Amino acid sequence: MSTLATVAGWQTPFSIPPFEAYPDNQFRDSFDSALTSARKRIDAIATNPDAPCFANTVEALELASWELDRICSVFFNLVAADSNEIREKLQADLAPRLASFSNEVAMNQGLFQRIDKLWQSRSELSLDEEQKRVLELHYRDFVRSGASLDPESRNRFASIRVRLAELRTAFAQNLLKSERDWTLDLSGDEVSNLPGFLVSALEEAARERGLRGYCLTLNRSLIVPFLQYSESRKLRQVAVEAWCNRGAPGTRTDNSVLLEEILALRQELAELLGYRCYADYKLETEMAKSPLQVRKLLDAVWKPALGQARKDASVLQAMMQDDGVDDQLMPWDWRLYAERRRSREFDIDQSEAKQYFPLPRMIEAAMDCAGRLFGLEFEEILPQLYHPDCRAWRVSRQGDDIGIFIGDYFARPSKRSGAWCSTFLDQKKHGGTSRPVVVNVCNFVKPSQGQPCLLSFDDTRTLFHEFGHALHALLSDVRYEKVSGTAVARDFVELPSQLFEHWMELPEVLSKHARHAETGDAIPEDMLAALLAARNFDQGFGTVEYLASAYVDLTFHTSDKISAPLSIERQVLDDIGMPRAIVMRHSASNFAHVFATEGYASGYYSYLWSEVLDADVFETFLEEGGPFNANTTQRLEQHILSAGGSRRPDDMYIDFRGRLPSADALLRKRGFA
Ligand SMILES: [Zn+2]
Incomplete structure (x- = not known):
């Protein structure tokens, strides 16, 4: 463990991890010593002769594994954004060891009895609202991790969790390999x-x-x-x-056997805790609360989306016929003819349009919006980071440091696909104040030497999306790490990110920042109008490919017996009437959200759930005087962005909006109203 690591972060300028202090051959030792310290502290809490109180139990637990938190944040960010063989090997070795450690904590009876005692007497503890919530979350984690099971079930539960961690890692590594190969x-x-x-x-x-x-x-x-x-x-x-075919049966990177075992173990795990199915267990802590609520939302959107996709398919089919191709429209035809239709109907030349979306200006646009909304200022700094392509900014407000924002934008073979936001350090105050160190990782194609990186409209949306997550982490203002920043319910976490995409589509933002890469000219008004008019173009396709994956995910985790998952996938697609010319956004064999992590398992619907929220929040801005309305922004920061997971999502939302949302704003946003 680097001696520079502290309970509040790192003793470096701005608390940016000293990457050079973590050479690959040192990680193993660092993990070993971090695990040893964590075990020692947890044992001390569990065997403390003093009666349990919030400070000697919950607060102590919050800090018990800080060395491990530091090393995990460095290692797991690197393995996702800049992997190599040593790191991958280590990742595979670590997965079961870390899972065993969390089991040990979760199954520690001494610890659980103390937490349980505090929970039972919570009304007499004079805790403030955040402390009550943190206690509730710890208690809930213990129960949901099997702490209250009999010893035999507890052991089985623990070994399932270790095996699941191995399987998820194998799934992710297969997928990375198939993409790389x-x-x-x-x-x-x-x-x-x-x-x-x-x-x-x-x-x-x-x-x-x-x-x-x-x-x-x-x-x-x-x-x-x-x-x-x-x-x-x-x-x-x-x-x-x-x-x-990524991860498909019959390939070198076949994931199908892995996912069958994953699903069977998840079901067993849920049954051990007394749930009917894994989705019942998983959704209990989400804003949606039950599979039934999720299915209702999916069904409400599926019909209008399918109707739109069918209409579009017949237009594209006719275009293909005119083109002299006498065949049925297939998945490899859709995007070609859709693109031709887009340029015909909206007169947009994508490669011409890209000239107006150079990456550096789009970064500026995102930062400018954050400045106008929240008063944040971004100053670029040049620390040593983990890869020369990364950039970093010091984020402040009225002279006060807020945190650090790192942008790692370009694709490379060592980076996994997709775009994501994560942290090297979370905001907290307890035990030493930490300011967040946040990273956005994207996979934009790196330009050749001397050329500008040009984004598509969709790439720009991705940039704003991840930046929205970054703002959620940066604006966090809580005491305990347990509830910091993006540590919220899965179906709530996409609210800030999807919400921020709305600002990217504002004409006032684009006419200011979308400037030609070479000439610096502002985007022509007719091109801007066409891009915005084309915003809902092909939403039928986009919604159908997404919803198909969400239905499959939900079905996998609501059936009590899953065998031959790939045939169940086919059955689900038949049942919903999946158009032949569209493939799922993620098919089971390469569904990283659901099988490489536990987080989105039976939770892929979350994007849509969050979109119900973001559409409704943005309508609030429009009702209250516009997208930069100061009062709306202030309530958004106070009730949602700064609060992290310190309150229940329904309560936070109602405090912001005065009511819960319906799907109407979402249908309007997607053009299905
Ligand atoms: Zn996101």
């Missing part, structure tokens, strides 16, 4: 009709792998535009099949 060499002829930005990205992808010419990979920022522009139906089919 697959490339498709393209000839000069095969790229000749593609837009310039895509050709240079394909060339860069080849160069990165030591190849010559052009190379398609499974990076979403390459494959999506390839499907939009490649006129070779055969190559598009190869690309879609490779995308869908």
